[in-house]
Amino acid sequence: MDVTIYQVAQRAGVSIATVSRALRGTGPVSSKTRQKVLKAVEELNFTPSRLGVSLAEGRHAANGIVFPNLAGPYYTEVLLGYEEVAAELGRSVVILSTKGRPNVREAVKELAGRVDGLVVFGRTAPDDLVAELIGVGMPLVFISREPMAGADTLRSENIESARKLALHLRGHGYTRYAFLGAPYAPGDDISQRWEGVSGVLGERIEPVLTAEYTVESGHEAALRLLRSPNRPQALICSDDEVALGALLAAEELGLAVPDDLAVTGWDDIMAARHARPALTTIRQPMREMGARAARALDELISGVRETCAHLNLATELVIRASCGHHPQEDHK
Amino acid sequence: MDVTIYQVAQRAGVSIATVSRALRGTGPVSSKTRQKVLKAVEELNFTPSRLGVSLAEGRHAANGIVFPNLAGPYYTEVLLGYEEVAAELGRSVVILSTKGRPNVREAVKELAGRVDGLVVFGRTAPDDLVAELIGVGMPLVFISREPMAGADTLRSENIESARKLALHLRGHGYTRYAFLGAPYAPGDDISQRWEGVSGVLGERIEPVLTAEYTVESGHEAALRLLRSPNRPQALICSDDEVALGALLAAEELGLAVPDDLAVTGWDDIMAARHARPALTTIRQPMREMGARAARALDELISGVRETCAHLNLATELVIRASCGHHPQEDHK
DNA sequence: TTGTAGGCGTTATCAA
DNA sequence: TTGATAACGCCTACAA
Numbered sequence: 049m050d051v052t053i054y055q056v057a058q059r060a061g062v063s064i065a066t067v068s069r070a071l072r073g074t075g076p077v078s079s080k081t082r083q084k085v086l087k088a089v090e091e092l093n094f095t096p097s098r099l100g101v102s103l104a105e106g107r108h109a110a111n112g113i114v115f116p117n118l119a120g121p122y123y124t125e126v127l128l129g130y131e132e133v134a135a136e137l138g139r140s141v142v143i144l145s146t147k148g149r150p151n152v153r154e155a156v157k158e159l160a161g162r163v164d165g166l167v168v169f170g171r172t173a174p175d176d177l178v179a180e181l182i183g184v185g186m187p188l189v190f191i192s193r194e195p196m197a198g199a200d201t202l203r204s205e206n207i208e209s210a211r212k213l214a215l216h217l218r219g220h221g222y223t224r225y226a227f228l229g230a231p232y233a234p235g236d237d238i239s240q241r242w243e244g245v246s247g248v249l250g251e252r253i254e255p256v257l258t259a260e261y262t263v264e265s266g267h268e269a270a271l272r273l274l275r276s277p278n279r280p281q282a283l284i285c286s287d288d289e290v291a292l293g294a295l296l297a298a299e300e301l302g303l304a305v306p307d308d309l310a311v312t313g314w315d316d317i318m319a320a321r322h323a324r325p326a327l328t329t330i331r332q333p334m335r336e337m338g339a340r341a342a343r344a345l346d347e348l349i350s351g352v353r354e355t356c357a358h359l360n361l362a363t364e365l366v367i368r369a370s371c372g373h374h375p376q377e378d379h380k
Numbered sequence: 381m382d383v384t385i386y387q388v389a390q391r392a393g394v395s396i397a398t399v400s401r402a403l404r405g406t407g408p409v410s411s412k413t414r415q416k417v418l419k420a421v422e423e424l425n426f427t428p429s430r431l432g433v434s435l436a437e438g439r440h441a442a443n444g445i446v447f448p449n450l451a452g453p454y455y456t457e458v459l460l461g462y463e464e465v466a467a468e469l470g471r472s473v474v475i476l477s478t479k480g481r482p483n484v485r486e487a488v489k490e491l492a493g494r495v496d497g498l499v500v501f502g503r504t505a506p507d508d509l510v511a512e513l514i515g516v517g518m519p520l521v522f523i524s525r526e527p528m529a530g531a532d533t534l535r536s537e538n539i540e541s542a543r544k545l546a547l548h549l550r551g552h553g554y555t556r557y558a559f560l561g562a563p564y565a566p567g568d569d570i571s572q573r574w575e576g577v578s579g580v581l582g583e584r585i586e587p588v589l590t591a592e593y594t595v596e597s598g599h600e601a602a603l604r605l606l607r608s609p610n611r612p613q614a615l616i617c618s619d620d621e622v623a624l625g626a627l628l629a630a631e632e633l634g635l636a637v638p639d640d641l642a643v644t645g646w647d648d649i650m651a652a653r654h655a656r657p658a659l660t661t662i663r664q665p666m667r668e669m670g671a672r673a674a675r676a677l678d679e680l681i682s683g684v685r686e687t688c689a690h691l692n693l694a695t696e697l698v699i700r701a702s703c704g705h706h707p708q709e710d711h712k
Numbered sequence: 713t714t715g716t717a718g719g720c721g722t723t724a725t726c727a728a
Numbered sequence: 729t730t731g732a733t734a735a736c737g738c739c740t741a742c743a744a
Contacts, residue, residue, distance in 0.1 A: 064731090065723085065724080066730060068722070095493060097493065099720080101722055103723090104722040105723070106723095108431075119460060125450075128450040135487065144467070144473075149467065158472070161429065289650075318453075319650050319651035322595075322624050322655045323651075323655070395716075400738070401739095401740090432736080435719095435739090716743075718740090726733090727731085
């Protein structure tokens with residue numbers, strides 16, 4: 049049904065080898081012949097089959113990315129940076145969301161079969177599968193995961209910025225803290241954030257689990273927490289969405305933020321800036337992370353780089369109104 | 381380098397045809413032979429090559445989606461619904477963002493070569509290419525675009541809900557309106573929204589262009605507008621992000637919303653609910669749109685349905701605090 | 713029940 | 729400068 053190289057060759061009165069050469073500029077072709085070929089290509093509106101090309105070339109010219117979900121701004125921002133650079137490098141992007149999927153293993157394996165390399169968030173892919181993929185030489189870039197031999201790792205700085213945040217809050221004079229959205233897996237971003245804040249605040253901070261890292265979960269957990277008689281004065285939330293949920297809870301309970309309660313988030317998503325009070329948070333370079341992942345993967349695939357790289361991107365403490373009053377208040 | 385079906389066949393002491401049959405259950409295989417084959421597959425850790433399978437089957441088992449960008453919540457929410465259902469249907473998702481890309485035509489064509497069907501937002505793909513794709517029988521689903529013969533169309537209702545919104549605002553008694561983020565292309569969502577509101581408000585509303593549909597653009601345009609002596613009393617924004625920008629502008633100028641100025645958005649993105657005042661807006665079923673697009677595309681690809689469908693999803697006016705005071709105020 | 717062989721659409725090697 | 733032809737990895741009539 050689709051036009052093949054054979055039809056072009058026939059129409060141009062040459063062999064398929066010549067058509068291929070003429071089109072890719074991969075060998076000598078007389079300019080007269082080239083004209084004929086191009087004319088035939090034009091007339092038949094020929095486009096080489098991706099499948100044929102990939103099979104022959106032994107590459108897909110596509111990258112994959114595995115993330116837990118696309119519900120919040122975080123992963124989509126990373127994806128944005130990733131897709132942009134991948135496209136620039138001539139690679140299509142195949143996505144895979146693992147949330148709520150019954151057969152993650154199979155899905156990741158299937159994805160791996162369609163691409164030349166993979167970006168994987170945290171532990172969204174089973175460890176043994178990951179090991180297997182590394183084993184067969186599949187280029188891999190992890191984001192926010194413990195470094196692993198045979199794969200690149202990319203993450204943004206957590207521990208130091210968590211410290212900085214904790215110190216800032218301590219400067220406000222609070223004495224009872226809660227960390228909302230406690231970590232589930234060792235080595236992930238949340239664990240590192242907890243490590244940083246608890247390192248500074250010690251006994252004064254208590255970890256509180258949320259069901260997920262979402263507005264609803266944050267809302268629910270904060271409601272519970274804030275109703276307790278000895279409620280915390282400051283809520284350090286493990287991400288902005290949880291913090292937004294906490295803000296809603298405070299409002300419902302008639303607590304003024306930041307006067308009755310301080311709240312902070314993480315990531316600096318769009319809503320953080322628009323919330324009132326605007327959310328104090330730690331900005332992560334989400335797009336840049338995606339862009340870097342794409343570049344790193346490209347290096348691995350093209351073989352420009354042999355050794356694996358492990359990078360820690362810098363973050364920025366963004367002080368707004370939700371953590372307490374400051375001399376020169378500005379709700380930027 | 382990768383294990384092929386030949387190695388499995390050799391190890392199991394059978395032909396490749398038998399291996400294929402055993403694995404796909406596509407023909408008679410004695411259970412003894414099957415055991416041998418499965419054992420060999422296991423030992424060699426064989427996975428059929430996607431390329432080989434696709435080439436032989438004549439299908440990619442993948443869908444594409446073309447959107448302008450991934451920057452705001454709108455497209456990502458649709459993508460979320462799309463990916464979820466596509467995965468459920470056993471199809472991978474290949475994404476393409478056209479924003480800032482020099483060679484959109486080529487990129488879309490390339491994408492089309494990797495998939496069995498395509499979802500296309502608005503006019504992100506060139507009209508003639510689209511016509512060409514329809515011509516060669518590529519299954520196509522448009523979102524928010526004028527219906528076209530040979531392709532499905534999906535959009536959410538705009539005109540009627542725009543009317544409803546305008547009527548509600550008129551009920552607040554405003555007399556000078558501006559529509560922030562005027563339409564660029566006839567037939568797109570924004571045009572329909574303008575059609576709806578201007579139909580009700582007539583001369584009392586003025587269209588105002590923004591550079592883009594972003595917070596920054598909205599902010600900038602609103603600043604300009606609100607500084608004018610005869611500034612509007614109500615800003616109907618063409619989407620939530622523009623509206624958020626307008627809220628920031630109002631705050632900067634010391635205008636209280638909704639007392640000095642009413643502001644409304646469109647889409648009901650996450651930040652709309654968290655902004656203060658919370659944004660009155662029109663909720664679009666973004667995820668459902670993506671999910672439906674995936675289903676529609678599947679029907680077209682599998683040939684279950686021959687005729688093209690054109691669907692208009694219902695929307696919902698969400699009244700919050702930013703459009704004016706109401707008897708029973710609730711900042712849900 | 714199993715194997716042989718042709719086809720899917722390219723690329724690239726090697727002769728001519 | 730060009731053309732056969734062998735991969736690439738799989739599926740599936742058709743024959744045995």
